[in-house]
Amino acid sequence: MIKKIGFGLIFIANVIFAQNKPVKFITLDPGHFHAALVQNKMYENVEPIVNVYAPAGQDLQDHLKRIESYNARTKNPTHWKENVYQGNDFFEKMISEKNGNVLIIAGNNRKKTEYILKTAEAGINILADKPMCIDAKGYELLKKAFVVAKKNNILLYDIMTERSEITTILQKELLHTPAIFGKLEQGTPQNPAIFTESIHYFYKYVSGSPLKRPTWFMDVSQQGEGIADVMVHLVDLAQWASFPNISLTNKDVKINSAKRWPTPMTLSQFSTITGVSIFPDFLKKDLMNDSTINVFANGEINYSLRGVHTKLRALWNYSASEGGDTHFSVMRGTKANIEIRQGKAEKFVPQLYIKPINLSENELNLAFENLKNKFPGISLIKQNSEWLVQIPDSYRTGHEAHFGEVMDRFLDYQAKKQLPEWEVPNMLLKYYITTKALEIAKSAR
Template identity: 50%
Template sequence: MIRLLSAVLLIGGSLAACQQIKDAQPKKTYLATLMTLDPGHFHSALVQKNMYPEVDTTAYVYAPAGDDVQMHLSKIEQYNNRADNPTNWNEVVYTGPDFAEKMFEEKPGNVMVVAGNNQKKTNYILRAVQDSIHVYADKPMAINGQNYETLKEAFDIADKNGVLIYDIMTERFEITTILQRRLSQLTTVFGEVAESTPDTPAITKESVHHFSKMVSGSHLIRPAWFFDIDQQGAGIVDVSTHLVDLIMWSLYPKANLKPEDAEIVKTRQWSTDLTPEQFKKVTGLDEFPGYLKKDVLNDSVLQVYSNGEIVFKLREKYGKSSVIWNFEAPPGSKDTHFSRFRGTKSDLVIRQDSSTNFQPTLFIEPHGKFDRSKWEMTLNAALDIVHKEWPNVDFHFSDNKFIIDIPDKYKVGHEAHFTQVTKKYLDYLKNGSIPQWEKDFMLTKYYITTKAYEDSLRQMKEASEAEDKESEEPQ
């Protein structure tokens, strides 16, 4: 018995020693540990659709209790449990009315991910950089002029504290957009940027979205606040962020653009009207919440100012962005994108409509009468250059224009772009800084969108006052 007891003690001592050695092993350190604050948009989950070796598998969530956070966690669980390439996220969740203060107090991570209600987003960004926390934010980071001033302050503090602010510009990773930009840099194909005016911009971009859609194989349920421009932001400051960014990115690649380089020329915004039945389909709610009553017409139709248009001058060139939201896409279609980049030799055009089976397709449209065989020689030489980055891209001729043939392996889709942007952000974290042109782009594009919003509000107010005055005048 004594021998047995001694053996047990010896084994126990050995196990204890092993445990001490194990505990003494240095814990793996990660470049980034994510803290997701108040996730209210499915983009917050798409950041975690895949794993990253530099990112801690334990991620933290701070949010008020409710449907928004549950939908976020359900998507993460879906990614963890999928059959093909499952993720392995361990979500540590805090829900309570003091969720924001709790996150800033505990700071279990070093990167704040924020994608959701935009009403407080800019203040969250400012608070994060004040506490030396990196920021990875869904667009828009500012939805009005006051937000923009706060954002400028946040960038100054971020530089002083050595932390990074970056927004998730997924559309830079769409292959047709990449190739449109690349071909515009080849003078043999594109020439130079054509002279532009407010009525004939150098680049025109139009994006059509839908409130009712499928995401990650499930019907998307949107929070009711998404339809409140005081919380989500109007369309002219929301999706327009992407379009303005792409116009800048194409016209002036990696240039140090400043807000003073931009001038707002024309703006307008208009509403998409939703019936109670449509609202219920996309939110699950039987009636409009109180904060939306201000936008309900005749107690029955919700007016959502989700549509906006901006014509702006950037240095000596003009760009135009248009954002349109419909309720639901026709069967078989998706969100669409149109882009025309005007050159002196050809226009580079992206179409995504019924003519392309709702797939984004890049066209090269030479000007005037042209020799097809000479153009084919020119394009073959141009694609030899393109192939250094994008092998096997080809072209064919149809209906008096050239169509760029893009291998399916490059058509990864919108959701995959979130992983690509996140990898770019992680590269910047490794380097310890974001290039100056990226910072300049963010501040300049948010100047353009918020200034356009303020100008359009002023115009709408003046038009309404003029209409009221006219109605008051004796007939």
């Protein structure tokens, strides 16, 4: 009897040890600055040594410089130690050594889905930057990867930073406050119930410095078209806000139309953001003339999700005359519309507005008290016929900090060995929408 109890205690101790096993990051071919942003802070129960596997080159050096800048800063310095393997066999080396239990992948997307599938087969958890696939072929591989991940009891998750933005959080809260919003309209293709437009810029600042883009970022066969890249965020927000905690499938979607168009980029502009004086051979296919390429970075999808008509638009311009990336979103309800605006009038800071349709001031103020209890410090300011939701600065953590917040969520899921039940089907749905829409847009030209 004593032996049985002793064995039981040992078994329980081993289970607890396994659950509390420190997380060890692996970074694979970090060609995108998002790979560094998830290390913008330290995490409890995560080892400071990170094993990096990449081909030699500027992408790797830029990544290591960003990590070192976090370590060297005066305020809240990190203490990461990057253990680097350089070589063309970087992926095979990573798989064979398996020196970590969470892979971070944010870079060239051409082979990303293939890497995801093989990493899942190796039994390593994966946190992947969007997009996890950029075309229909990649989508089929991604479906296999999720099957393998489930079989191997590991997590596969993508980095959805916009869910951490306070204006999108509050927009979702108001959408599900019937006393203010009413019910979500169904809309029509011409007048959708949900419309979102996201504008990005090739030339921008990150972590206080001008962002240096890799040359392949302008090649849509490696980065992905806008309709399959940035659009992932917009599709995610539409279903996350409209149908929270509900598992959705392809049968819930009808794509009405999709289109794509290019952003012209001159050689001078290309050189400014890459430091390279000539177009590489892989961009010759995109030449308009000797000094300008077409980058198919823009896209629009018009579809319905469970009967709710949705229109999403992702745009890329070269640079902003003022401000930076912007986000506009409107969700139409029977009692009020909820809008996020980030234009010049908002000084390029995202702001949230309530536009009453069939909503009295008294009804609004009364119902808003419940939201104030959940988010202390927020308030309403009347501006002509609409209301601005005043948000304290403490809630505005900023886009770069959102990567750490996503990692916090992922580590919590990883400790529990489980994602929310709806996450996997909804991840698959959004990549079905983006890749299917890309096929439709290409066939329409």
